[in-house]
Amino acid sequence: MDLELWSVRPLWLTVLAALWGAAAGLLVPRAAYRIAVDPDEAWRTRCPDGHVLTGAAGGWLGLARCPDCAQYLRDLRTPWSAPGDAGRVPGDAGRVTGGAVRVPGDAPTAYRYGPGTPLVALATAGACAGLALATGTRPELAVWLLLAPLGVLLAVVDFRVQRLPDVLTLPLAGLALVLLGAMALVPEHAGKWPTALFGSLVLGGAYFLLFLVNPNGMGFGDVKLALGIGAVLGWYGWGTVVLGTFAGFLFGGLYGLGLVLMRRAGRKTSIPFGPFLIAGAYVGLLIGAYAA
Template identity: 50%
Template sequence: MELTLTLLGAVFGGAAGALVPRAAYRFAVDAAEPWRARCPRGHAIAGPWGGWVGFARCPSDARPEGGGACRYGPGRGVAPAVSALVCGLLAAVVGARPELAVLLVVTPFAVLLSAVDGAVHRLPDVVTLPLAAATVALLGAAALLPGHGGSWVTAVAGSLALAALYGTLFLVNPAGMGLGDVKLALSVGALLGWYGWPTLFLGTFAAFGAGALFGVALMVLRRAHRRTAMAFGPFMLAGALVGVVGAG
């Protein structure tokens, strides 16, 4: 049963992760620019939901003769693998509990946000805010089902507490913490808070610890200095994974 659940989680993660690169490519622009509507070769991106859903490649009839396949998107080979690995791990650790469905749904969006933040140091509001609302609502639904392993009350409290922490850091040092991180903290705090305050502390500590180690490594390799901007969203999400796995 556990192996089957793990495999199903990995399959879901891989399938959902395959859709990440197209959305990541469209979102990976500076704040003053509109979302991308064309591929790198100039082909219009079309498909379901205004072209946001689909694989990061153009149809065969849109490719220039002799030009080969037109594939695009940051991390297009990595995103499906990471999503599959994380979903499989979560399925193995959490097991057949109601909150597993919430974690599996959130994971591809977490991979998407990590890809965009890593590419342009931006966490789009059109993803972070609906994701926060959906995470809290879905955890609330999970709390109504038998066999759940957390608390919706602490999930809401954790969401607000972590957002308040990141909001304070933003006010103290806007150059070191972005508003996108504050909004992402709503989702991360809910997921960690679901399992209690120790899990929230663990996930938060893991995020800052990993970010600090990565920054030091970049400075040692002379690829950055103390004032170099760094995308922190991926570390927040990695910390959330550490906390959830630790709680499981």
């Protein structure tokens, strides 16, 4: 009977993790849209058509859609009701709404903005489900599920503007170390917090050396990201650190090679490296959690 329960519980845990990932992933595109700006630009506070972004937490939480733009589109589809519209039919060049003439050409350019919400939500759900399958009911799963949406957000931002903001990388490292330290006090965990700490310092230091040797090939944002990745991978030991790091460089190299072969980039073209570091860390984490 115990064996049957053990085989069923991870399935329910995986479903719950996927639901959590999907819900968290729905909120990623808005944050990515606001943060994905050039270094000298302020974070976005308006939709592409200039409407102020509103919502919870000062407009940070919510779906990547503009209610004002949506209302505009609904108005365009509303039947004529203004005085003096007799004889006009839908399809005319303009229409009257609230005393102002609106024409279809004035429609907002973006009802939804930022990266595709369904794709991001699906990716986050899949990532969380994989972590649940690999980790099982061990307490560190809670840490992985909390950090996974942040990793997806970092990957999306880096792909869009090729930068990893401090507001994301440094909290990732801090949260990883603090939360894993708490999990080390919970029974039945499968990792070691001292190795997570040393993994963070060693991997961050190694990336810093690479940055000093070749600043054009390794951004300082990647160095800060390595602090969090080293902590996560170090939880399961040095073998996991090496595996996750190697996988990240492998993924990045294959992506760059593919661009060169398709003649979409040259050998000196810069690519966003953060998403591949995160993907490599994810693979290393899955294998480390499964083998622990």
